[in-house]
Amino acid sequence: MWFTVRLMEVHFHFANYFYFIAFTALTGAIFHSIYPEYETIRNFLWKLVMVGMTISIFSMLMGTLYYFMPYDLVQIAKWGLVAIIFPITIWFYIDNELLNAVKLYVPSVIFVIGVMIFGWQVKGDVGARWIIIGFLVTLGGASFVVTKVGLHKHFNHNDIFHVIQIVGMYLIYRGTMLITNYGIK
Numbered sequence: 001m002w003f004t005v006r007l008m009e010v011h012f013h014f015a016n017y018f019y020f021i022a023f024t025a026l027t028g029a030i031f032h033s034i035y036p037e038y039e040t041i042r043n044f045l046w047k048l049v050m051v052g053m054t055i056s057i058f059s060m061l062m063g064t065l066y067y068f069m070p071y072d073l074v075q076i077a078k079w080g081l082v083a084i085i086f087p088i089t090i091w092f093y094i095d096n097e098l099l100n101a102v103k104l105y106v107p108s109v110i111f112v113i114g115v116m117i118f119g120w121q122v123k124g125d126v127g128a129r130w131i132i133i134g135f136l137v138t139l140g141g142a143s144f145v146v147t148k149v150g151l152h153k154h155f156n157h158n159d160i161f162h163v164i165q166i167v168g169m170y171l172i173y174r175g176t177m178l179i180t181n182y183g184i185k
Contacts, residue, residue, distance in 0.1 A: 009074075013063035014176040017056050021169065024052030025162070043096075050092040053101045057108050058085045066181050067128075068115045074182075102146060109135050119179070127178025134171030141165045 031045040061081055065074045092100055113135050119128035141164025150156035 008181045009066040009071075010063050010179055010181050011176065013059050013066060014172075016059035017063060018169070018173065020052050020056035020059055024049050024056060027052060047093050047096050050096045050101060051089055054085060054089040054092050054104065057104055058082075060112060061085075061108055063176070064112045064115050067119065067179055068182055070182050098145070102142065105142070106139070109139060116175075125179060127175040130171050130175025130178065132175075134168045134173075134175060136168075137171060138165050138168030141168060 027045055027048045031042055031049060034042050034045070036042065058081065062078060065077055065081070069077060088104060092104075113132050116125075116128040116132045116135075119125040120132065141161040144150070144157040144160040144164070148157045150160060
């Protein structure tokens with residue numbers, strides 16, 4: 001809704017980031033609720049999870065481009081991003097290992113954090129600081145998925161990640177509400 005008030009692409013793309021995170025989380029929850037005997041349905045749902053992850057990463061990167069680049073330059077750069085993300089999305093649909101998503105997510109988040117550090121330090125943008133903290137929290141949660149460290153069989157690494165991710169998403173959301181398109185105060 002913030003996009004309709006301020007009409008800034010940065011808010012539009014970060015809103016899409018949150019929508020696709022929600023889609024991916026819902027699809028993942030449905031995936032986890034279906035018995036393993038229904039392998040065909042589970043495989044399809046998992047592929048949707050992987051595609052949702054790539055689209056959410058694309059949206060996050062698009063929002064970041066609008067944050068730190070002039071509008072005209074983003075119109076060119078976005079096609080390069082599409083040229084990178086489109087084949088990755090197809091690859092994730094075919095080879096849908098979770099580690100593949102991590103390999104895309106981590107460098108993307110490091111890029112976003114780098115841009116936001118610039119925004120915070122150079123532009124004095126407080127929203128960028130919230131986003132940095134939010135992504136650092138989310139990366140901390142993702143470390144549980146990669147290491148497969150859990151607390152209990154009913155509260156495993158995936159559960160821990162999602163609880164931590166909720167905190168990270170709130171912080172990212174809060175920061176996103178404060179940032180603007182490049183050149184706008």
